[in-house]
Amino acid sequence: MSERDDRLQHLEALRRLDVEPFGNRFDGASSIGSVVAGYGSETEGKTATVAGRITAHRSFGKAAFLDLRDWTGKVQVYVKKDAVGEAVHAWFQHVGIGDVLAATGTLGKTKTGEITLFATSLTLLTKALRPLPEKWHGLKDPEIRTRRRYLDLIANPEVQQKFLKRARALMGIRRFLDARGYVEVETPMMQAVAGGAAARPFITHHHALDRDLYLRIALEIPLKKLMVGGLERVYEIGRVFRNEGIDTQHNPEFTMLELYHAYGDLRTMMDLVEALVANVAQEITGTAKLPFGERTVDVTPPWPRRDYFELIKTHADLDPSDEDALRAKLQDRRVETAGLTRIDLLDKVFGEYVEPHLVDATYVCNQPLEMTPLCREHRERPGLADRFEAYAGCMEIANAYTELNDPLEQRKRLVRQMKAAGDEMVREGRIDEDFLTALEHGMPPAGGLGIGIDRLLMIVTNSASIREVILFPMLRDES
RNA sequence: GAGGGCGUAGCUCAGUGGUAGAGCAACGGUCUUUUAAACCGUGGGCCGUGGGUUCAAUCCCCACCGCCCUCACCA
Numbered sequence: 001m002s003e004r005d006d007r008l009q010h011l012e013a014l015r016r017l018d019v020e021p022f023g024n025r026f027d028g029a030s031s032i033g034s035v036v037a038g039y040g041s042e043t044e045g046k047t048a049t050v051a052g053r054i055t056a057h058r059s060f061g062k063a064a065f066l067d068l069r070d071w072t073g074k075v076q077v078y079v080k081k082d083a084v085g086e087a088v089h090a091w092f093q094h095v096g097i098g099d100v101l102a103a104t105g106t107l108g109k110t111k112t113g114e115i116t117l118f119a120t121s122l123t124l125l126t127k128a129l130r131p132l133p134e135k136w137h138g139l140k141d142p143e144i145r146t147r148r149r150y151l152d153l154i155a156n157p158e159v160q161q162k163f164l165k166r167a168r169a170l171m172g173i174r175r176f177l178d179a180r181g182y183v184e185v186e187t188p189m190m191q192a193v194a195g196g197a198a199a200r201p202f203i204t205h206h207h208a209l210d211r212d213l214y215l216r217i218a219l220e221i222p223l224k225k226l227m228v229g230g231l232e233r234v235y236e237i238g239r240v241f242r243n244e245g246i247d248t249q250h251n252p253e254f255t256m257l258e259l260y261h262a263y264g265d266l267r268t269m270m271d272l273v274e275a276l277v278a279n280v281a282q283e284i285t286g287t288a289k290l291p292f293g294e295r296t297v298d299v300t301p302p303w304p305r306r307d308y309f310e311l312i313k314t315h316a317d318l319d320p321s322d323e324d325a326l327r328a329k330l331q332d333r334r335v336e337t338a339g340l341t342r343i344d345l346l347d348k349v350f351g352e353y354v355e356p357h358l359v360d361a362t363y364v365c366n367q368p369l370e371m372t373p374l375c376r377e378h379r380e381r382p383g384l385a386d387r388f389e390a391y392a393g394c395m396e397i398a399n400a401y402t403e404l405n406d407p408l409e410q411r412k413r414l415v416r417q418m419k420a421a422g423d424e425m426v427r428e429g430r431i432d433e434d435f436l437t438a439l440e441h442g443m444p445p446a447g448g449l450g451i452g453i454d455r456l457l458m459i460v461t462n463s464a465s466i467r468e469v470i471l472f473p474m475l476r477d478e479s
Numbered sequence: 480g481a482g483g484g485c486g487u488a489g490c491u492c493a494g495u496g497g498u499a500g501a502g503c504a505a506c507g508g509u510c511u512u513u514u515a516a517a518c519c520g521u522g523g524g525c526c527g528u529g530g531g532u533u534c535a536a537u538c539c540c541c542a543c544c545g546c547c548c549u550c551a552c553c554a
Contacts, residue, residue: 063511134490143546
């Protein structure tokens with residue numbers, strides 16, 4: 001007989017006692033956190049009602065202690081036969097760990113000093129037909145934790161707290177941007193051309209139109225069209241989809257913030273992003289020095305501004321213009337260098353030798369222009385991009401440009417990039433002609449910014465894997 | 480895609496070439512202030528899936544599936 005069968009028998013027993021095992025709306029419960037936090041001489045002996053899931057059950061026959069947990073906290077409930085009455089006590093025998101219960105009673109402390117609700121009445125809200133993971137060791141199996149996240153959320157309260165932090169962080173970001181005059185917009189996720197980045201897109205099919213569509217890989221192109229349309233400060237927080245590998249820093253769908261600011265430039269974005277990140281860190285953790293694994297990530301503004309080539313020179317100890325030296329450095333780390341362009345080599349050397357040093361929040365500036373077809377060229381230094389990437393915790397968390405608004409130059413750069421990327425890109429990521437047409441109508445000079453929200457949240461919530469900050473990360477089908 | 484590790488009860492984990500164990504959870508019992516409640520008793524397993532070796536496989540070998548790590552890929 002499985003535990004499920006046992007619980008089905010309890011279910012029948014409850015029905016025989018005329019107790020509905022799957023209750024309806026329940027009003028009037030206080031949050032457990034507020035009841036516990038507000039406990040004092042004024043509330044002692046007063047009546048309170050709470051509702052939540054039973055996470056522990058210590059029974060003595062005619063009396064029992066329950067741990068009742070809601071999303072604000074946990075409180076002990078004392079259920080005594082004399083206090084709740086014979087009828088309630090009868091059906092209470094069929095209530096167990098995992099069930100959802102409401103309890104009304106008087107607040108007090110037990111002789112061991114624990115704040116306890118001494119129940120006078122109980123309402124069964126939901127009978128659980130399956131057991132909870134074990135109380136002491138919790139739920140550890142990473143596969144069950146992500147595949148059946150609801151169990152993870154119940155069994156590991158800190159996981160629930162983490163996702164509540166995520167929600168608060170998103171609210172905080174919106175409040176921050178709204179206060180500075182930015183307007184949130186929504187643009188299509190299904191696009192005829194997946195532009196704005198160089199990732200491989202997901203393809204889907206629209207039956208009525210009988211055509212393939214791409215899931216967006218970035219937000220950039222439609223948002224810039226809105227800049228042309230005179231929406232001077234826009235942002236979008238939304239899912240983007242990239243058909244690429246999965247690891248601790250990559251999930252096929254992830255959340256990006258992109259933001260554009262008319263009449264601004266790179267410097268506008270620098271001021272903004274460091275204030276935004278520090279603000280989120282402060283709101284969520286109360287500090288700008290964030291514990292992250294073994295280390296601490298300091299996001300206190302102003303962030304140091306470093307030069308891309310100087311960083312490579314310093315940390316890889318070579319001349320960045322010397323391709324052979326770059327190759328040799330990569331081969332030291334057994335990185336395959338065959339067929340790589342100079343830009344690829346630089347990028348890999350940067351990832352291999354520089355990134356591990358970028359613990360505290362840092363701006364990396366003056367990257368080669370070839371990497372960024374949508375970015376304006378540096379005003380004084382031809383060949384370089386007017387761009388920064390923000391790093392923290394050895395991860396790229398933000399990327400910003402002074403946006404390219406010359407439509408003729410933009411066309412050249414997109415064509416060049418497409419040719420460089422080869423046939424596959426030509427097929428999958430054609431040029432968005434309407435984007436170029438829009439630019440020809442005139443886009444004001446602007447600063448633009450992208451933030452990988454999931455990675456930012458990894459740092460803010462001290463999470464080693466992106467899977468820890470995404471409720472339902474991508475998994476293969478269960479076998 | 481490559482290499483390595485893992486997969487045993489609902490959960491956390493032991494274990495052995497001879498048909499499987501603990502703790503918690505569950506069920507029955509005693510118990511009206513416990514908190515990993517305690518005590519007595521009971522049930523629960525295609526040992527990831529499929530093949531092979533063997534008298535005999537959960538264990539050894541092969542393949543497959545899934546998860547994790549490292550690498551590759553990755554604006």
